[in-house]
Amino acid sequence: MPRHIVANVDEIPPGERKVLEVDGRSIGVFNVDGEFYAIRNRCPHQGGPVCEGYLTGFLKARIPGEYTYTRQGEILRCPWHGWEFDVKTGQSWIDPKKVRTRSYPAHVSSASAVQSDPDLETGPYIAETYQVSIDSEFVIVEIP
Amino acid sequence: MSELYQSVIDTDIHNTIPSLKTLYPYLQDFWRDYLEESAFVGPDAHDYPAGLPFSARADSKSSDGPPGSQMELVRSNTIDAWKAEIGILTCNYWTTSIHHEDFALALSSAINDWQIDAFLNPEPRFRASLVVPGQNPELAAQEIDRLGGHPGFVQVIVPVRSHTLYGKRHFDPLYEAAVRNNLVVGIHYGGASGHPPTPTGWPVSFLEEYTGMTQLFQSQLLSLITEGAFNRHPDLKVSFIEGGFTWIPSFIWRMDKEWKGLRHELPWLTEPPSAYIHRHLRFTTQPMGAPPDPVHMSQILDQMGSTDLLMFATDYPHHHFDSPREALIKGIEEPLLGKIMAENARNWYALPN
Amino acid sequence: MTVTSAETKTQVREQHAAIDCDIHNAMPNDVTFRKYLPTEWHAHHQSNGRRGHVGSGYPRAVPHAARVDSWPPSRLPPGGDLGFMREQLLDYWGFDYGILNCLGGAGGDLNLPYAAALCRAMNDWQVSEWLEPEPRLRASLLVPYEDADLAAAEIARMGDHPGFVQVLLVCRTREPLGHWKYWKMYEAAVRHNLPIGIHFGGAGGGPITGAGWPTHYMEDHAGMSQAFQAQVASYALSGVFDAIPELKVVLIEGGFAWLPPLMWRLDHHWQHIGNGAVPLKRLPSEYIRDHMWLTTQPMEEPAQKAHFAQLLDQLQMNDRLMFATDYPHWDFDAPTTAFPVELDSDLKRAIMADNARNLYSLL
Ligand code: FES
Numbered sequence: 001m002p003r004h005i006v007a008n009v010d011e012i013p014p015g016e017r018k019v020l021e022v023d024g025r026s027i028g029v030f031n032v033d034g035e036f037y038a039i040r041n042r043c044p045h046q047g048g049p050v051c052e053g054y055l056t057g058f059l060k061a062r063i064p065g066e067y068t069y070t071r072q073g074e075i076l077r078c079p080w081h082g083w084e085f086d087v088k089t090g091q092s093w094i095d096p097k098k099v100r101t102r103s104y105p106a107h108v109s110s111a112s113a114v115q116s117d118p119d120l121e122t123g124p125y126i127a128e129t130y131q132v133s134i135d136s137e138f139v140i141v142e143i144p
Numbered sequence: 145m146s147e148l149y150q151s152v153i154d155t156d157i158h159n160t161i162p163s164l165k166t167l168y169p170y171l172q173d174f175w176r177d178y179l180e181e182s183a184f185v186g187p188d189a190h191d192y193p194a195g196l197p198f199s200a201r202a203d204s205k206s207s208d209g210p211p212g213s214q215m216e217l218v219r220s221n222t223i224d225a226w227k228a229e230i231g232i233l234t235c236n237y238w239t240t241s242i243h244h245e246d247f248a249l250a251l252s253s254a255i256n257d258w259q260i261d262a263f264l265n266p267e268p269r270f271r272a273s274l275v276v277p278g279q280n281p282e283l284a285a286q287e288i289d290r291l292g293g294h295p296g297f298v299q300v301i302v303p304v305r306s307h308t309l310y311g312k313r314h315f316d317p318l319y320e321a322a323v324r325n326n327l328v329v330g331i332h333y334g335g336a337s338g339h340p341p342t343p344t345g346w347p348v349s350f351l352e353e354y355t356g357m358t359q360l361f362q363s364q365l366l367s368l369i370t371e372g373a374f375n376r377h378p379d380l381k382v383s384f385i386e387g388g389f390t391w392i393p394s395f396i397w398r399m400d401k402e403w404k405g406l407r408h409e410l411p412w413l414t415e416p417p418s419a420y421i422h423r424h425l426r427f428t429t430q431p432m433g434a435p436p437d438p439v440h441m442s443q444i445l446d447q448m449g450s451t452d453l454l455m456f457a458t459d460y461p462h463h464h465f466d467s468p469r470e471a472l473i474k475g476i477e478e479p480l481l482g483k484i485m486a487e488n489a490r491n492w493y494a495l496p497n
Numbered sequence: 498m499t500v501t502s503a504e505t506k507t508q509v510r511e512q513h514a515a516i517d518c519d520i521h522n523a524m525p526n527d528v529t530f531r532k533y534l535p536t537e538w539h540a541h542h543q544s545n546g547r548r549g550h551v552g553s554g555y556p557r558a559v560p561h562a563a564r565v566d567s568w569p570p571s572r573l574p575p576g577g578d579l580g581f582m583r584e585q586l587l588d589y590w591g592f593d594y595g596i597l598n599c600l601g602g603a604g605g606d607l608n609l610p611y612a613a614a615l616c617r618a619m620n621d622w623q624v625s626e627w628l629e630p631e632p633r634l635r636a637s638l639l640v641p642y643e644d645a646d647l648a649a650a651e652i653a654r655m656g657d658h659p660g661f662v663q664v665l666l667v668c669r670t671r672e673p674l675g676h677w678k679y680w681k682m683y684e685a686a687v688r689h690n691l692p693i694g695i696h697f698g699g700a701g702g703g704p705i706t707g708a709g710w711p712t713h714y715m716e717d718h719a720g721m722s723q724a725f726q727a728q729v730a731s732y733a734l735s736g737v738f739d740a741i742p743e744l745k746v747v748l749i750e751g752g753f754a755w756l757p758p759l760m761w762r763l764d765h766h767w768q769h770i771g772n773g774a775v776p777l778k779r780l781p782s783e784y785i786r787d788h789m790w791l792t793t794q795p796m797e798e799p800a801q802k803a804h805f806a807q808l809l810d811q812l813q814m815n816d817r818l819m820f821a822t823d824y825p826h827w828d829f830d831a832p833t834t835a836f837p838v839e840l841d842s843d844l845k846r847a848i849m850a851d852n853a854r855n856l857y858s859l860l
Binding site for chain 3: 310311337345348349350357364366395397398399401405410431432443447
């Protein structure tokens with residue numbers, strides 16, 4: 001599976017995201033409490049740039065007035081029609097079985113591993129980051 | 145006529161009082177005097193202009209009172225004529241539209257006691273709807289608890305033109321009482337809240353107002369679902385009476401679409417709105433608002449997404465058709481026909497086999 | 498956040514002509530606005546300012562009800578930056594034309610002469626800052642619609658400008674729009690060959706339902722289709738189409754799936770009940786099909802796609818549906834993905850461009 005370096009770890013602090021093009025595809029990379037997740041920036045509904053929507057929580061209630069707010073910072077709401085997606089799995093809340101965005105494995109790799117990994121394909125971001133922060137860590141996204 | 149159908153349950157037959165004097169024996173003295181002294185003539189509604197042929201079939205008229213007020217005539221024109229097993233009376237004397245709430249309760253109770261004496265006791269095939277002061281849900285609950293255990297009452301009836309939308313928590317006492325007494329809540333065409341009946345003001349013609357009431361049914365349905373009325377009262381059943389039904393598929397498409405994007409504002413809705421409609425709502429068949437092309441009617445029936453939703457109604461004494469044959473929904477066959485003509489209502493109102 | 502949505506871009510451009518019948522341009526700020534406001538109104542504007550039918554607002558899902566990605570880098574409000582609108586909408590999707598429907602309530606101010614001045618300013622601003630710099634754009638003329646004389650005067654002033662292709666009203670008016678108080682405005686529009694466009698929204702002083710004010714934004718948003726139904730019934734039953742036979746009405750951002758059942762019940766009950774003192778010469782649905790157009794957004798989305806084709810068949814208005822995005826609002830419809838089913842190419846061409854081209858006389 002081709003792997004792409006998409007960002008320097010420091011560049012996407014917790015709660016932040018980066019939207020970029022990898023291999024002709026627009027992808028959003030999210031840092032949720034130190035864990036990285038990557039989502040295709042194309043909403044399964046009408047194709048809106050889903051990664052540019054609010055990153056928010058999931059509101060639950062049994063009846064009006066009894067609100068429970070959970071999973072703050074883990075729910076992505078499409079900037080067009082507001083469908084909600086789980087940033088960790090790409091799953092849509094309204095119909096989890098049928099509707100999901102594509103999510104890609106994302107993980108953090110140390111610089112030495114990057115240099116020694118022959119499978120790694122470099123993404124568009126690589127030119128600058130690879131060169132300047134050789135001892136730092138990079139975010140890698142695998143694109144099947 | 146009735147050989148057209150295996151069995152028939154008519155879910156919308158209007159009965160009403162012969163005159164306010166009919167209620168005197170059922171009212172306390174001070175309310176009787178209040179009535180006399182104030183020259184009260186009835187709730188301020190013009191649901192059916194008296195001079196319009198549509199408002200009353202010719203055979204419903206009698207010199208003894210307004211159409212729907214004489215039990216024998218109602219019986220012969222409805223359940224006898226149709227060989228119906230059961231006819232559900234829907235008294236649309238809108239005490240909900242009277243601003244004086246205690247007076248509205250007193251009138252409601254008097255009407256309900258009169259319904260028992262004049263319709264339910266003499267004719268066991270009739271069931272009735274409890275008239276309540278819907279503008280005050282606490283008082284309405286009081287009346288529901290007073291008579292809700294009577295086997296003749298199967299429903300509480302309120303007008304679609306309410307002061308406040310029916311989904312609001314304001315109505316909880318009414319809904320709790322209905323559920324407690326195993327009664328359906330019937331929301332019926334008409335009423336007078338004082339609000340303009342449309343979102344764009346007061347219509348000019350009666351036709352505009354009459355057809356526009358369907359939009360108000362849509363608003364009430366939106367309210368019941370978005371406010372979580374069915375989450376708060378999981379056993380609540382609501383019948384929409386005389387509001388039409390061909391609008392339901394398009395309404396569902398819009399509402400389910402809205403929910404997908406605005407769910408976060410209505411987190412108690414764990415399913416699309418259509419699921420609540422299928423579980424908690426039923427609709428009577430008149431006025432049908434039928435498309436001229438029967439193919440379109442079959443499409444609509446299919447698009448409703450459930451065969452349980454429709455319940456046959458004549459809407460007596462209002463004039464929708466000249467014979468039972470005309471009342472048929474063209475192109476409908478068994479088993480759907482049997483469900484619409486009787487079985488859906490039987491299940492909904494828990495009527496005997 | 499850096500935004501790169503080139504992926505979507507590469508796959509959307511189809512070689513079909515396309516016209517967007519509902520785009521919202523926005524006044525960037527009050528400084529610009531005052532440049533166009535007649536000086537005699539500056540003191541009033543300063544001291545009293547705008548006053549509408551308050552109490553009808555709901556917090557919307559997003560600021561300005563706009564797509565989160567529609568805020569221009571210039572930090573002007575969504576729809577307020579022509580350059581960004583070109584980039585994100587006109588060029589991006591390759592629209593041949595776009596119709597601007599500027600909202601913001603200028604025509605609905607309670608002080609009607611002031612409303613007239615506000616509309617005048619907005620219309621002059623639209624000419625200089627939108628129509629002149631961008632030949633693909635056409636605009637709707639804002640008018641103080643609750644006063645037919647004042648509205649007719651603005652139509653007379655600007656109605657012959659080639660950039661204006663319709664007169665814009667809102668769906669929530671004080672009276673149902675078939676009411677005779679509006680007829681002089683319609684006569685003026687017809688004199689200048691302009692259709693009347695009725696757009697989602699507005700506030701007419703009454704609640705959005707016949708039973709008072711709802712609680713949630715969704716009830717207001719979805720509830721607008723009840724308001725549209727009331728307007729259509731009013732037009733069809735008012736006799737206005739017999740009195741002003743050239744009148745054309747466009748329903749904008751109301752959806753359209755509710756229309757077949759409405760036409761059925763109007764026809765059916767008219768045959769039973771009649772229409773009182775206003776005799777109709779034809780079925781209500783015939784007036785509707787002859788005099789009305791509809792924009793497609795927000796497209797209804799049946800769970801079963803086949804139902805969408807049935808809807809078009811029931812509607813029988815294939816020559817009257819006109820595609821619209823509603824840019825920059827959040828309930829935006831994308832030209833390539835909004836239709837739940839693949840339309841045949843003639844119908845697609847009609848809805849995407851030809852119907853609007855004919856109505857608005859676009860070359
Ligand atoms: S495009 Fe994302 S919700 Fe519609």
